[in-house]
Amino acid sequence: MPLKIVIADDHPIIRDGISRVIQDTGIEIVGHVDSTDKIVESITTHQPTVLVTEVRIGGHDALKALEKLNLEGRECSVVVFTAYSNPTNIARAGALGCHDFILKTSSADLLVSAIKNAACGNATPISSLLVKTKTRMRNCSPGEVESPLTNRELQVLRHVSMGLSNREIGKSLGISVETVKEHVQNILRKLDVNDRTQAAVWALKIGLT
Numbered sequence: 001m002p003l004k005i006v007i008a009d010d011h012p013i014i015r016d017g018i019s020r021v022i023q024d025t026g027i028e029i030v031g032h033v034d035s036t037d038k039i040v041e042s043i044t045t046h047q048p049t050v051l052v053t054e055v056r057i058g059g060h061d062a063l064k065a066l067e068k069l070n071l072e073g074r075e076c077s078v079v080v081f082t083a084y085s086n087p088t089n090i091a092r093a094g095a096l097g098c099h100d101f102i103l104k105t106s107s108a109d110l111l112v113s114a115i116k117n118a119a120c121g122n123a124t125p126i127s128s129l130l131v132k133t134k135t136r137m138r139n140c141s142p143g144e145v146e147s148p149l150t151n152r153e154l155q156v157l158r159h160v161s162m163g164l165s166n167r168e169i170g171k172s173l174g175i176s177v178e179t180v181k182e183h184v185q186n187i188l189r190k191l192d193v194n195d196r197t198q199a200a201v202w203a204l205k206i207g208l209t
Contacts, residue, residue, distance in 0.1 A: 002028035003119045006042050008053035008062060009081075010034045014104070018052065018081075021108040027115060034058065039065040043076050049119045050077045052111075055084040055093075063089070066096045067167065077118035080130075081111060087133060088163040094134040095164055095172035101130040137162070137172060147206065148190045156183040158208050161200035 003026055007015050015032050022029070031046040033039050036057050043051060051069075053062050066078060078098040082089065085103055093101050099118035102111050117124065124131050137158055147154060152173075159169040166180045173180075184196070193199050 002026055003050070003116065004028050004030045004046065004048040005050045005052055005115060006031040006033060006039075006046055006048040008033040008036075008039050008042075008051060008057060010054070010057045014054075014081075018111070022112060022115075025112050025116075027112070036060040036062045036065050040068050043069060048076055050079055050099075050115050052079050052081050052115065055080060055082045055089045063092050063096060066098070077121070079111075079114045079118050085129075090129050090133040091137055091159070091162045091164055091172075092168055094130050094137070095159075095168040097171065098130065100124050100128055101133075103129070134172075149187060153183055153187050153190070154208065156180060157187050157199060157203050160184065160187070160196050161203040161208065 005022075005027060007018055007029060009015055009032075015029075019029055030048055031042045033042045033053075034057065037060075039051070039053070039062065053066075055062055069076065069078075078093075078096075080089075080093045080098050080101045081104060082101070083104045090101050100114040102114050116122075126132075138155060139158070149157065155173060156169060159172060164172065166177050166184070169175075169180045170177045184199075187199055188194070188196075191199055191202050193202060
């Protein structure tokens with residue numbers, strides 16, 4: 001039985017390119033999506049093993065759609081295949097449970113390998129941008145500067161400084177949104193700052209990001 005994938009990307013040349021890359025690999029494209037609001041519908045209709053998605057589709061945030069997939073309990077692994085390499089995108093993808101994060105400058109073999117690993121539930125390679133970022137996000141070391149924050153608060157602050165929402169932070173650290181909110185309030189109070197932006201600036205100054 002072929003491994004079924006859905007591709008979410010608004011550039012036809014990318015979809016056509018992936019089609020050529022996966023020829024004779026045992027991977028079958030069962031759906032194409034060119035807008036973020038069609039992702040959940042396509043997953044529901046086609047029941048793919050893997051979703052291969054861009055970060056932004058038609059100027060909209062495709063990762064937001066992944067929250068809906070998780071909330072609805074869909075059985076589908078996700079490989080992000082993107083031109084947007086900034087650390088926040090990688091951190092968000094990791095928080096939302098994506099299996100891998102592949103740049104469009106990567107080799108065709110790397111993309112095929114990522115899809116097959118995701119389908120089989122194999123561990124993401126330690127060389128992956130996703131693994132490296134998730135490891136760094138969980139690190140609570142503030143460098144050489146003494147911090148008034150607990151280890152967990154430092155972890156939360158690192159996520160805040162990367163631009164993740166409370167929901168994404170909760171998913172990344174395996175805690176509830178309410179617990180994240182409590183940690184954020186404690187961080188603001190202990191640092192004597194007014195908002196998340198000022199807290200992020202403090203994190204940058206101490207080398208946490």
